[in-house]
Structure formats: C-alpha cells, structure tokens
Amino acid sequence: MTPPTQCRAFAPGSIGNLACGFDVIGLALEGPGDTVLAEQVEEPGVRIRSILGDGGRLPNDVNENTAGAAALAVLDEVQLDGGVELDLQKGLPLAAGMGGSAASAVAAVVAVNGLLGDRLPQELLLQCALAGESVATGPAGADNAGASLFGGLVLVPDWEPRRAIALEVPWELTAAHVHPQVAVNTAEARDVLGQEVPLADAVAQWGNTAALVAGLFRGDWDVIARAVEDRVAEPHRAGAVPGFYEVKKAALEAGALAASLSGSGPSLFALCRGRERAAEVGKRMVDTFREVAGVGADLLVSSCHAPGARLIAAGSPNPSN
Secondary structure, eight states: OOOOSEEEEEEEEEEESTTTSTTTEEEEEEEEEEEEEEEEESSSEEEEEEEESSTTOSOOOTTTSHHHHHHHHHHHHSOOSSEEEEEEEOOSOTTSSSOHHHHHHHHHHHHHHHHTTSOSOHHHHHHHHHHHHHHHHOSOOSHHHHHHHHBSEEEOOSOSSOOOEEOOOOTTEEEEEEEESOOOOHHHHHHTTOSOOOHHHHHHHHHHHHHHHHHHHHTOHHHHHHHOOOSSSHHHHGGGSTTHHHHHHHHHHTTOSEEEESTTSSOEEEEEESHHHHHHHHHHHHHHIIIIIOOOEEEEEEETTOBOOEEEOTTOOOTTO
16 A cells, blocks of 8 residues: 555643653543644655644744654654655643643654554654654653553653553543643753752652552552652642642542642642542632632543544544544
C-alpha cells in the first residue's frame, strides 16, 4: 500500500508527575488535546505552515517549536523522499499543567509516522517526541509524553532508550482536573526545585511511588490515597498557585482520595473513586478557587483509562471538540 501524502493526528493532554511520580508517572486525559496535520512536500526538511489556538504566542521556527522539533527528530531517523509541512492546532491552553508541549510533539511524530506508513516503533516515537518537548521545557522526564502517546496511566523510568510501562488501574479510578485562569511557566517551575533533595524526602518519595504502583495493581484504595503525596516538587511550587492549599483541602474534604499539582501547575488534579464523586470534588475545587483566590477555573472529569494519540481520518471531527 502506498503511504498517504497527508496525515492528521490527535494527542491528548495529560497529568504529569501524579504527585509522587515526579518525572516518571503520567496520566492521559479525556477530551482536550492538540492536533497536527502533516503533509509531504517536495522540498526537504520540516516547515510549520500554520498554528491555530495559541494566540500568536508559539514560534514558527521548527527548531523552537515542539511539534517542529519532534518532526525533525523523526526525519533524522528515516529517509523521506522530500519534506514535511505541519499545521498545528492547539486544543490545550499554554502553561496550564496539562502537558501541552508534550501533546504537540506527540501529535507531530504520530502524524509524520503516518506519512511513513506507520512503520516506526512506539519507543522510537517517544524518543522523538521528547526531543521536541525539550525545546520548550528543557531536559525533563517522559511522563507527559509517555501518557499522551500511549494513553492510560504509565510509568516511564529514566532508562535509555525510554520505555513506557502501562500500569494496572482500577476501573473506578477517575481524575478531576481543575485549571485556574493563571499561568505557570514549566521551565521556571523546574528551576525553583534546585538539584538536591534531602535524603528523608527522597526515601519518602520513592516509597510513595512504589506504594502507588502496588496500590493500583491491587485495587487498594487506602494505599492509593496514602501514596499520592509529593515531597519533592509540591512544597516548592504550591506558592505559585493562588489558593492552592485551600483548594487541595476542599478536594479532600469533598471525598477525593488525594490531590496535588498537575505537572508544574497551575492546574490541580484530584483522584476519586467514581465519576460522580470526581464531578462533585471538581466542582468544590472550582468554587474554592473563586471564593478564596478570586480566580476562575475550568473543570475536566476524566477516566484514568483515556486513549493515547492516534491518527484521525480526513473529515473526522477533532476528538477534543
């Protein structure tokens, strides 16, 4: 079969870190995401033809744009007769703690791989997506990209090459994701962490990470609730989110198993048992942002089994709509 000359791909947003899994655990979100149309052209190289939904804030230079740099990384791995032009449509807000940089990069590599007849392995696509994401966030973990590419809840150890490991998840586990109308720059949020972690905090963090994996596998709600605690990043980053502690407290009082920052923030997530409870918790979080910080916020309720990136047939509606 002759590969197509155009491919369109969608990649979902994600929750990075999941509190205790700093840089190594990510969760794909239902609904919003980024879309990339890749078209094969005669001129070699990669060019960004258009960007929609970013308010003019993203660069068109392929070396500075996550989708462009990711597409370049794919072409560095294969021989393509000609080049590629990209149209990027942002369905995720910028600097929101929803894995937007990763989603753009993942959508680009999946679309370009479609032009190649879908012949590249997923692990290689992950590497190429990380090359793209790094131009926006700097060197980081693969939690967002891994979740966006593979879907569900994934563990991505700091191995070379990177490999995403799908984690067992109880079917009732649901996330309430709340995005306040403020922005946090990911690179700046990473800088505040420094390079050292006290030994006691490190021991607590890797113990919580291991406990979360075990709790998910066993469907042990008490273990899951106790494990989702961040001793590394949250204490340094919470101050950048107005009303953070009040919103987290409100989530727990409303029945959430646990709550923390989504990625570097400003969004928060709460893990809940069941969709109805997640909706109630999320509403309480939105109300608390408004009452305590005077900030509006958007709520997304998502299964923890959301699908990852995929090609979209021509004429099909955007999955994020």
